[in-house]
Amino acid sequence: MLNLIETWDKVFPRDESVNHKKVTFKNHFGIELAADLFWPKASGTFPSIAISGPFGAVKEQSSGLYAQEMAKRGFLALAFDPSFTGESGGEPRYMNSPDINVEDFQSAVDFLSNLDIADPDKISIIGICGWGGMALQTACIDTRIKATVAITMYDMSRVTGNGYFDSADNEEARYQQRLALSKQRTIDFKNGTYQLGGGVVDDPSGMPDFVKQYFDYYKTPRGYHPRSLNSNGGWNVTAGTSLLNTRLLTYASEIRNAVLIVHGEKAHSLYFGQDAFKLLKGENKEFLLVKDATHCDLYDGGENHDKIPFGDIEAFIRKHC
Numbered sequence: 001m002l003n004l005i006e007t008w009d010k011v012f013p014r015d016e017s018v019n020h021k022k023v024t025f026k027n028h029f030g031i032e033l034a035a036d037l038f039w040p041k042a043s044g045t046f047p048s049i050a051i052s053g054p055f056g057a058v059k060e061q062s063s064g065l066y067a068q069e070m071a072k073r074g075f076l077a078l079a080f081d082p083s084f085t086g087e088s089g090g091e092p093r094y095m096n097s098p099d100i101n102v103e104d105f106q107s108a109v110d111f112l113s114n115l116d117i118a119d120p121d122k123i124s125i126i127g128i129c130g131w132g133g134m135a136l137q138t139a140c141i142d143t144r145i146k147a148t149v150a151i152t153m154y155d156m157s158r159v160t161g162n163g164y165f166d167s168a169d170n171e172e173a174r175y176q177q178r179l180a181l182s183k184q185r186t187i188d189f190k191n192g193t194y195q196l197g198g199g200v201v202d203d204p205s206g207m208p209d210f211v212k213q214y215f216d217y218y219k220t221p222r223g224y225h226p227r228s229l230n231s232n233g234g235w236n237v238t239a240g241t242s243l244l245n246t247r248l249l250t251y252a253s254e255i256r257n258a259v260l261i262v263h264g265e266k267a268h269s270l271y272f273g274q275d276a277f278k279l280l281k282g283e284n285k286e287f288l289l290v291k292d293a294t295h296c297d298l299y300d301g302g303e304n305h306d307k308i309p310f311g312d313i314e315a316f317i318r319k320h321c
Contacts, residue, residue, distance in 0.1 A: 027107035034087035035080035038071035047122035050108035055130025056230040058086035199234035210268035252279035258320035264293030
């Protein structure tokens with residue numbers, strides 16, 4: 001039984017114009033997930049959206065902000081914590097797996113499909129950052145999803161296996177990772193605990209601009225949250241094992257339902273979205289480039305809270321649902 005915090009502890013203000021409550025549901029691995037459900041103060045059924053991300057964040061950060069805003073626009077929106085993180089269940093903590101994370105998205109669709117106030121024929125998903133890649137991976141398998149929106153996306157398997165900007169895309173670099181992960185597994189088993197890898201750096205001086213942008217979001221009042229891995233101790237060192245050994249988007253070209261990829265013009269991660277879009281086929285696929293936006297600007301809208309193109313996201317989903 002999960003112990004849910006009922007007081008409002010989001011990094012964004014509550015909007016009383018929409019309904020909100022905490023909910024739980026189980027995925028096919030038996031892990032209980034915690035989520036925030038937002039919906040309009042109106043009667044009837046609504047098109048629904050499952051939302052998660054960024055990778056290493058919690059629903060009290062970006063995904064909850066997106067969910068509340070989409071509820072204001074007439075959707076039933078569910079922002080959930082992935083397995084092993086936030087208020088969701090799963091042991092050991094702070095692990096990830098592309099298979100389990102896709103299942104998390106699918107179980108959110110299961111939940112929405114069975115709500116009386118949700119239209120089961122109008123379900124979409126939104127994934128932010130690393131969960132943008134997971135959203136596309138879920139769209140490869142789940143035909144119930146009518147529209148998928150990937151926001152400022154990462155392909156987590158690519159960055160894990162190749163390094164940033166594919167700078168370590170070679171056998172020797174991956175072998176050195178395998179050596180380190182294998183050694184750490186032995187140490188963790190002996191100690192009976194899992195070594196944390198560390199979240200966003202505490203001092204970004206001298207680091208690349210995108211690291212400073214992460215710091216500005218996760219390590220300041222703008223986006224800090226005590227349950228967020230990125231704001232605190234990070235993932236387990238060995239959490240990336242599956243991502244190193246599994247590649248996402250193998251069947252991206254076979255996604256028949258609608259896909260919108262949204263990326264910032266100045267985002268360091270732009271190449272992930274551009275290359276993912278090249279894999280997609282069909283006239284119901286769109287790429288939206290947000291002028292002057294960095295990667296983290298699409299987490300919360302940036303300094304002036306005006307960078308997230310919610311109107312375009314809404315229009316795309318309504319067009320295809």
